[in-house]
Amino acid sequence: MLRFPSVGTDPAHAQDCRRAAQWLVRELEAMGFTAGLRETTGQPLVAGSYAPPGGGAGLPHILFYGHYDVQPADPLELWTSAPFEPQIRKGKSGKDAIFARGAADDKGQLMTFLEASRCWLKVHGALPFRLTVMIEGDEEGDASHLDCFLKANAKQFPVDAVFICDTGMWDEKTPAIDTRLRGCMGIEVTITGPRIDLHSGYYGGPARNPIKVLSRILADIHDARGRITIPRFYDGVKPIPAKLRKQWEALRFPAKRFLGEVGLSVPAGEKGYSVLEQMWARPTAEVNGIHGGYRGPGSKTVLPAEATAKLTFRLVEGQDPRKIRRAFKQFVKDRLPPDCKARFDDSGGDSSGIAVSQDTPWIVAARAALKAEFGREAVLTGAGYSIPAVESFKTHLGADSLLVGFGLADDNAHSPDEKYDVDSFRHGTRAWARIIAQFARE
Amino acid sequence: MLRFPSVGTDPAHAQDCRRAAQWLVRELEAMGFTAGLRETTGQPLVAGSYAPPGGGAGLPHILFYGHYDVQPADPLELWTSAPFEPQIRKGKSGKDAIFARGAADDKGQLMTFLEASRCWLKVHGALPFRLTVMIEGDEEGDASHLDCFLKANAKQFPVDAVFICDTGMWDEKTPAIDTRLRGCMGIEVTITGPRIDLHSGYYGGPARNPIKVLSRILADIHDARGRITIPRFYDGVKPIPAKLRKQWEALRFPAKRFLGEVGLSVPAGEKGYSVLEQMWARPTAEVNGIHGGYRGPGSKTVLPAEATAKLTFRLVEGQDPRKIRRAFKQFVKDRLPPDCKARFDDSGGDSSGIAVSQDTPWIVAARAALKAEFGREAVLTGAGYSIPAVESFKTHLGADSLLVGFGLADDNAHSPDEKYDVDSFRHGTRAWARIIAQFARE
Numbered sequence: 001m002l003r004f005p006s007v008g009t010d011p012a013h014a015q016d017c018r019r020a021a022q023w024l025v026r027e028l029e030a031m032g033f034t035a036g037l038r039e040t041t042g043q044p045l046v047a048g049s050y051a052p053p054g055g056g057a058g059l060p061h062i063l064f065y066g067h068y069d070v071q072p073a074d075p076l077e078l079w080t081s082a083p084f085e086p087q088i089r090k091g092k093s094g095k096d097a098i099f100a101r102g103a104a105d106d107k108g109q110l111m112t113f114l115e116a117s118r119c120w121l122k123v124h125g126a127l128p129f130r131l132t133v134m135i136e137g138d139e140e141g142d143a144s145h146l147d148c149f150l151k152a153n154a155k156q157f158p159v160d161a162v163f164i165c166d167t168g169m170w171d172e173k174t175p176a177i178d179t180r181l182r183g184c185m186g187i188e189v190t191i192t193g194p195r196i197d198l199h200s201g202y203y204g205g206p207a208r209n210p211i212k213v214l215s216r217i218l219a220d221i222h223d224a225r226g227r228i229t230i231p232r233f234y235d236g237v238k239p240i241p242a243k244l245r246k247q248w249e250a251l252r253f254p255a256k257r258f259l260g261e262v263g264l265s266v267p268a269g270e271k272g273y274s275v276l277e278q279m280w281a282r283p284t285a286e287v288n289g290i291h292g293g294y295r296g297p298g299s300k301t302v303l304p305a306e307a308t309a310k311l312t313f314r315l316v317e318g319q320d321p322r323k324i325r326r327a328f329k330q331f332v333k334d335r336l337p338p339d340c341k342a343r344f345d346d347s348g349g350d351s352s353g354i355a356v357s358q359d360t361p362w363i364v365a366a367r368a369a370l371k372a373e374f375g376r377e378a379v380l381t382g383a384g385y386s387i388p389a390v391e392s393f394k395t396h397l398g399a400d401s402l403l404v405g406f407g408l409a410d411d412n413a414h415s416p417d418e419k420y421d422v423d424s425f426r427h428g429t430r431a432w433a434r435i436i437a438q439f440a441r442e
Numbered sequence: 443m444l445r446f447p448s449v450g451t452d453p454a455h456a457q458d459c460r461r462a463a464q465w466l467v468r469e470l471e472a473m474g475f476t477a478g479l480r481e482t483t484g485q486p487l488v489a490g491s492y493a494p495p496g497g498g499a500g501l502p503h504i505l506f507y508g509h510y511d512v513q514p515a516d517p518l519e520l521w522t523s524a525p526f527e528p529q530i531r532k533g534k535s536g537k538d539a540i541f542a543r544g545a546a547d548d549k550g551q552l553m554t555f556l557e558a559s560r561c562w563l564k565v566h567g568a569l570p571f572r573l574t575v576m577i578e579g580d581e582e583g584d585a586s587h588l589d590c591f592l593k594a595n596a597k598q599f600p601v602d603a604v605f606i607c608d609t610g611m612w613d614e615k616t617p618a619i620d621t622r623l624r625g626c627m628g629i630e631v632t633i634t635g636p637r638i639d640l641h642s643g644y645y646g647g648p649a650r651n652p653i654k655v656l657s658r659i660l661a662d663i664h665d666a667r668g669r670i671t672i673p674r675f676y677d678g679v680k681p682i683p684a685k686l687r688k689q690w691e692a693l694r695f696p697a698k699r700f701l702g703e704v705g706l707s708v709p710a711g712e713k714g715y716s717v718l719e720q721m722w723a724r725p726t727a728e729v730n731g732i733h734g735g736y737r738g739p740g741s742k743t744v745l746p747a748e749a750t751a752k753l754t755f756r757l758v759e760g761q762d763p764r765k766i767r768r769a770f771k772q773f774v775k776d777r778l779p780p781d782c783k784a785r786f787d788d789s790g791g792d793s794s795g796i797a798v799s800q801d802t803p804w805i806v807a808a809r810a811a812l813k814a815e816f817g818r819e820a821v822l823t824g825a826g827y828s829i830p831a832v833e834s835f836k837t838h839l840g841a842d843s844l845l846v847g848f849g850l851a852d853d854n855a856h857s858p859d860e861k862y863d864v865d866s867f868r869h870g871t872r873a874w875a876r877i878i879a880q881f882a883r884e
Contacts, residue, residue: 182643182646184643184743186741186743188741193705193706194704194705194706195704195705195706196704196705198704199827200726200728200730200754200756200826201624201626201756201825201826201827201828202721202826202827203704203721203826204624204721204726204728204754204756204826205710205711205712205717205720205721205724205726205756205826206697206701206706206709206710206711206717206720206721207701207704207706207710208706208708208710209710209728209729211660211729211731211732211751212660212661212663212664212729214657215656215657215658215660215661215729215732216657216660216661218653218654218657218658218661219654219657219658219660219661219662220661221654222654255648259648259649262636262637262638262640262645262649263635263636263637263638263781264635264636264637264648264649264650264781265780265781266650266779266780266781267648268647268648268649268650268651268779268780268781269647269648270647275647275648278647278648279644279645279646279647279648282647284642284646284647286642286646286651286743286745287651287653287654287657287735288642288735288736288741288742288743288744288745288746289653289734289735289736289737289742289744289746290653290656290657290732290733290734290735290737290749291732291733291734291737292731292732292733293729293730293731293732293752294730294731294752295731295732295733295750295752298789298790299628299630299730299752299754299789299790299791300730300731300752301626301628301728301730301754301827302730302731303728303730304730304731307732308737309653310735310736310737310741310742312642312646312741312743314642314643314646314647337708337710338707338708338710339705339706339707339708339710347740347741348740348741349741383643384642384643384644384645384646384647385641385643385644385743386643
């Protein structure tokens with residue numbers, strides 16, 4: 001599977017993507033699944049389905065999700081061995097690993113679940129749930145292909161939960177379950193003032209300056225404690241559960257080192273929250289870009305006709321991106337002085353924050369299984385970013401995702417010499433088998 | 443003189459500039475002046491000197507300044523007649539005018555003074571002052587050439603006052619004397635934060651965002667009444683004399699129409715001052731450009747490593763640009779949160795604001811002369827911009843400038859179909875003769 005250069009975003013590799021997908025179809029068929037390719041607006045999607053003998057009515061219906069597309073391999077000269085000729089050798093940590101583009105992200109990871117299922121079927125004859133396998137080819141590219149597919153075909157997938165193997169361990173000895181993802185709302189605002197750029201020698205003083213107006217608006221978004229002042233912004237945001245705060249505290253996250261690596265030393269976020277909490281469980285307002293007026297060398301005495309800022313708001317569970325979009329627009333309008341207008345570009349998109357309860361049967365099963373496999377409690381982590389597929393499954397199928405993965409920080413996902421430890425593969429496969437076992441016991 | 447295409451900033455016209463300058467030298471010599479070219483770091487400078495019989499010791503020493511260089515003529519297709527083939531015809535106002543590039547700015551204007559002097563000499567035999575004529579070729583280009591020349595040769599020009607004919611009338615019936623020019627201090631500030639651009643999904647929250655820091659600093663510069671909050675910014679700024687405020691009020695400046703032409707309706711400057719006062723007599727802080735982070739299409743979830751703003755401060759008499767530069771830097775530094783640094787680019791340059799007392803002998807003489815010529819009191823205007831030559835004469839020669847000019851708003855200076863009304867030329871020449879007469883009477 002690692003030999004297919006299935007770079008989903010490169011049209012030159014369209015056939016390689018299709019071949020990788022077909023290979024997966026055959027694997028699923030060999031396991032006794034009904035499987036085939038489903039066409040999407042992007043790369044073909046591998047869809048397989050399994051039902052226990054008798055149909056499994058009454059058993060949970062699980063959807064396993066992964067992706068066969070990989071990042072481009074360049075720069076090729078930085079690879080020790082060719083990216084699509086997998087090689088098992090010792091990595092920097094001294095442990096055996098398989099080196100190839102996609103070894104970790106996501107081919108190796110998704111195979112941990114497929115191998116666990118294959119073994120379970122071989123030994124026990126039947127899985128303890130109904131199973132849909134969905135492996136897409138656009139994860140590294142445009143998330144809208146999967147989203148459209150799910151929206152159009154939601155009724156065909158009445159699933160109870162989604163299992164995903166595309167995340168990492170807390171460290172090489174400690175397993176992790178990602179239970180929180182932040183959403184994201186992107187918006188661009190342009191403040192317009194005078195009809196044309198003006199000469200500051202003539203108009204400097206009486207003429208309204210859109211850069212000043214925009215700066216004031218951006219400065220107003222946060223108060224002195226780093227809280228966002230947009231009215232109703234925090235509507236629906238739940239306090240971080242005390243239990244979770246304690247768990248995260250116990251991780252002793254090296255915030256100093258984390259910030260130090262990028263040249264920072266003092267957390268700049270909301271006061272009263274640790275760095276992990278600021279990243280995993282609190283919403284933000286970030287300015288990603290600003291421009292207006294003259295930016296060439298030297299000085300130009302212009303008063304610009306407009307100024308633009310791009311913002312993204314990272315959102316948490318309970319916040320409605322569309323309401324936040326409206327609230328931000330109102331916040332801007334409330335601050336417009338005479339002669340200024342605001343123009344908005346909404347193409348930045350919306351996704352909601354997600355937090356999964358620690359008490360779902362899937363999390364309970366996964367925690368027990370991971371503890372048994374690794375001899376340590378799984379860390380219930382969060383992530384500051386979005387995983388669009390998780391959002392799509394939630395929106396269109398109404399299903400929460402269980403995010404369990406065995407990647408390590410040194411796997412070089414997206415970089416040259418990507419690898420997946422043989423230990424990750426073995427532990428991962430056994431861990432999924434233990435999760436499956438949790439359902440068999442019920 | 444209008445036939446020389448003396449475009450000072452275009453190397454292809456270097457010989458045309460020199461020829462225009464030589465033509466002026468011959469004119470001055472024909473008037474009995476000692477004249478020649480002085481080389482500068484830019485175009486050659488025309489320098490002529492005149493002393494009344496007996497040397498004129500005890501008489502004032504006047505420097506008359508003008509420029510023979512002109513703006514480029516393009517776009518040529520928008521000219522009714524060729525820009526360097528002067529033509530006298532009726533303009534849009536129905537009055538005779540001479541059409542050519544430089545007709546108003548500044549060849550026509552400077553000739554009003556030379557013709558007045560020539561006539562005076564013809565009729566009276568001697569001028570009532572010592573006179574230096576200085577006509578440069580870099581006014582439309584780099585002001586530093588004249589500045590360096592004056593700095594290096596200051597002792598050769600021990601003048602009492604500078605007469606300049608490069609400004610306009612208040613309207614076609616009302617003469618004007620420009621008694622105030624704002625200075626300008628330009629500076630660029632870059633706020634740096636993280637060592638590299640960061641992904642807002644990971645770092646959004648704890649990471650310091652330089653755009654937010656810069657926005658806060660820019661927003662802090664003005665208070666709610668439009669006053670600048672930089673400590674000691676207003677040191678040395680004198681209140682506008684009550685007499686002058688009254689004169690300006692009496693002008694009934696059409697502020698609504700002035701702002702309306704550029705799409706504005708409400709003066710945005712300092713409260714408590716009229717639009718004219720905001721432009722002519724009050725200092726400002728303007729942001730001329732801002733940039734940082736992503737500015738391409740759509741959204742990019744980046745936290746940028748730095749953000750930059752370009753500012754100019756328009757200054758009035760009494761403010762020291764170097765002190766303001768230092769005060770602004772301190773103002774920025776006082777607002778830097780942890781992990782942020784500020785980098786400054788000082789290449790924007792410094793010039794001081796200038797205000798000439800209404801009681802100098804030159805202003806008194808000019809007011810009387812203009813009233814006699816036009817039958818109306820001259821308006822004592824201000825200007826929001828700088829005239830670098832005025833600043834250089836003040837700095838290096840210690841001399842104030844008398845700014846009297848006969849340009850009209852419809853002269854199209856810097857544009858196609860530039861013209862100078864024959865009336866401007868005739869009134870202007872007579873007005874200078876009357877000013878000369880004021881000195882003869884003393």
